[in-house]
Amino acid sequence: MSTWMKMSLPDSASPIMEQLIFFHDHTLFISLMILSTVMYMMMMMFKNKLINRNLNENQMIETTWTIMPALILVTIAIPSLKILYMMEEIINPVITIKTMGHQWFWSYEYSDKNQIEIESYMEKKKKLKKFRLLDVDNRISLPYLTQSRMLISSTDVLHSWTIPSLGLKMDAIPGRLNQISMIINKPGLFFGQCSEICGTNHSFMPIVLESVKMKYFIKWINK
Known part of the structure; x- marks a missing residue:
């Protein structure tokens, strides 16, 4: 980080x-x-x-x-x-996540497996211990060394879904569906933030992606 x-x-x-x-x-x-x-x-x-x-x-x-x-x-x-x-290039993705930008949080949907929907808000100050302005209450999870795809859009204004350490940045545009492909090399937590000025709380809609082994991901998604 x-x-x-x-x-x-x-x-x-x-x-x-x-x-x-x-x-x-x-x-x-x-x-x-x-x-x-x-x-x-x-x-x-x-x-x-x-x-x-x-x-x-x-x-x-x-x-x-x-x-x-x-x-x-x-x-x-x-x-x-x-x-x-x-x-x-999109090469036969194993997992697809639909990401929506909102004022001012992100929502995620795992639609090709079990129907899982997540709303991800910035963690409250009282619960923060280490990652100020970066941690969220609900992190998204993906297995590493697995080809994944993310579909990105917005419900209101322009946003931008960005994780620098993964080399990912894609605009979330209302009425348009963009896609990016990713494959993560190692386990860990990867942090990002909205990179498009989207309103008053633009600085308070972070992104946290947790990369885990496939068996832990399957266990998490089957809860």
Whole structure:
């Protein structure tokens, strides 16, 4: 879980988040290389007191600084498109959860198994022990290493269902059903919050997903 002292991205708990972190590092390295090159050229130009009359309308320089940015953009675009296709792909989900955003809480429905409906509100201050503004009274549960799908919509205004450590973010739009696919690598609690300004209590509708073994999930869903 991220804290205010942490500067890096949250630890990944899904293949998608791993790819997003790799892409972030890849793009950051390219950006730093561009920055250092431009800074070096600017410093050399400040030190150079001579004027090269052949520098104006130099075709080789024009060609170079046109082709080089195009190649850089290609090296960024290819892995970016690959991740986008991975995030959109739905591969035979074992479990489907329907998620609805409300002002200001989330509701969940496990409709393909036993009919289970959950309303998830932020935990009251009196009961909080550790996770301030992050814990909820009813957590959703999913088995790890299992392909799952989430259908997301809203009953009133725009919301956004987000869990950073899983690399998940999908808008909840009234009258429209969006879907995301996920597979979790490890057990644990994963926290998120609404990421779309949705009204007065926008900051008070957190998300908590609990990843467990399949046998514990089956036991929980059959209660």
